[in-house]
Amino acid sequence: INIFPVEIESALERHPAVSAAAAAAISSPVHGDIPVAAVELRPGQSVDAADLMAFARQQLSLRAPRRIVILPSLPRSGQGKLLRRAVPELARTELRQVIADAMVYAAVPGFVGSQAEAAFRDGTRDVQLTEIDIDSLAAMEICIALELNTDISLAPNDITGMPSLGALLLRLEAGE
Structure with missing residues (x-):
């Protein structure tokens, strides 16, 4: 299944608790590329990874990430750009x-x-x-x-x- 990271990120960012998301792939010798994501929550918001996974499956079906990590802040470059390569x-x-x-x-x-x-x-x-x-x-x-x-x-x-x-x-x- 082909999916671009921005599709996963956009879907996760539609969740009311998520302020930003970054997605990437983990390479699997059996399954090819497996999508994973990391999210940063809005101040004062809380949600667990299971709820985000259910939300992602509702939005993306089979293209949902297999794992979502909740972080205090997403990794960014000196210019503020998301560092997707750090997500796996x-x-x-x-x-x-x-x-x-x-x-x-x-x-x-x-x-x-x-x-x-x-x-x-x-x-x-x-x-x-x-x-x-x-x-x-x-x-x-x-x-x-x-x-x-x-x-x-x-x-x-x-x-x-x-x-x-x-x-x-x-x-x-x-x-x-």
């Missing part, structure tokens, strides 16, 4: 935090409070699942936490079958 990394960083928070929620031994957690959160390295201990109960808790924060349903064996948290990140970016 902002979305990836936010999703990395969601995954790490799910691991903490599930109290995964070998991850919580470790150097592996810090490195994954700041994006300096991937964490292989062989480094941490995800049992079946932890996998179920991770699935629940991820579904609550991403609207993506995974089975526990989807989690335990991943080679790394980076592989999980790629799967969630693709919206599967």
